[in-house]
Amino acid sequence: MLVVKRREHTLKKISFLAHSLGGLIARYALALLYSDDLVAASATTNIKQKGLIAGLEPINFITLATPHLGVRGKKQLPFLFGVPILEKLAAPIASFVVGQTGRQLFLTDGKPNKPPLLLRMASDSDDGNFISALSAFKCRVLYANVSYDHMVGWRTSSIRRETELCKPPRRSLDGYKHVVDMEYCPAVPSQNAPSMQNTLEYHEIMEEEMIRGLQQVSWKKVDVSFHSAFWPFLAHNNIHVKNEWFHNAGAGVITHVADHIKQQEKQQERPLFITASL
Known part of the structure; x- marks a missing residue:
């Protein structure tokens, strides 16, 4: 907000x-920064867009290897190797290791009168207009590692159900090494979920509700595979080239991100970019 105020006459987007x-931190911040003011119609579309972020017109919301559904459940936290007993033990132990963040990621931070934070962040509520804030963006993109990411599973980072995962291609897209697939998922109107209480565990029911909530907006999903990289097990940091020397296998992914942004900028003024990583 300080940056925006200092440059309020030059920043528009x-x-x-x-x-x-x-x-996840960015998604929470969006709800705090969101206002439902109308954006002036563009010269090309003449369509008024509803919703501002920090008083600016939102353009791109892009995440790389983000656990949007948390890390609880089958293979959501890959370094547990999908072993059921380890995945069950991880949830109660997480709060002792990483405190409140662990409870939130494992969906154990709920109270009798208040659902877990990640579930609340999949809808508009008294806590914030989380979905309205996401829907204000012209484009939302998810980059997800299909394998070799020891921290974040493919399903949670791409907001998919287990039944929606299929064997990814092995060949990279032309010009983008390790980017193996792209899918555009249109928005799905919110609807009541069928009763599943008798067949699923509580955290699985919450996961389904999160997916349904986040599907209310459209997403572009980009799948990344470092199976042919020299150090594939560095996938979690390769995907954003955390270190120029150790994680340069992700250069093709960054090129893909940059080209997407350039395409958006062809019809837009240069926007302010906020980056976040932990």
Whole structure:
């Protein structure tokens, strides 16, 4: 907000680019910065867009390897190797290791009169207009590692159900090494979920509700695979080239992100970019 105030006469638009937990922090911040003011119609579309972020027109919301559904459940936290007993033990232990963040990621921070934070962040509520804030952006993009990410599973980072995962292609897209697939998922109107209480565990029911909530806006989903990289197990940091020397396998992913932004800027003024990573 300080940056916006200092340059309020020159800044008109804003975008967010976030990695890992930074994506969840960014989503929470959006609800705090959101206002439902109308954006002036553009010269090309003549359509008024509803919703501002920090008083600016939102353009891109991009996350890389972000656990949007938390890390509880089958293979959501890959370094547990999908072992059921380890995944069950991780939830109660997490709060002792990483405190409140652990409870939030494992969906154990709920109270009798208050659902877990990540579930609340999948809807508009008294806590904030989380979905309205996301819907204000012209484009929302998810980059997800399909394998070799020891911290964040493919399903949670791409907001998919387990039944929606299929064997990814092995070949990279032309010009973007390790980017193996792209999918555009249109918005799905909110509707009542069928009763599942008798067949699923409580955290699985919450996960389904989060997916349904986040599907109310459209997403572009980009799948990344470092299976052919020299150090594939560095995938979580490769995807955003945390270190130029150790994680340069992700250069093709960053090129893909940059080209997407350039395409958006062809019809837009240069936006302010906010980045977040933890």
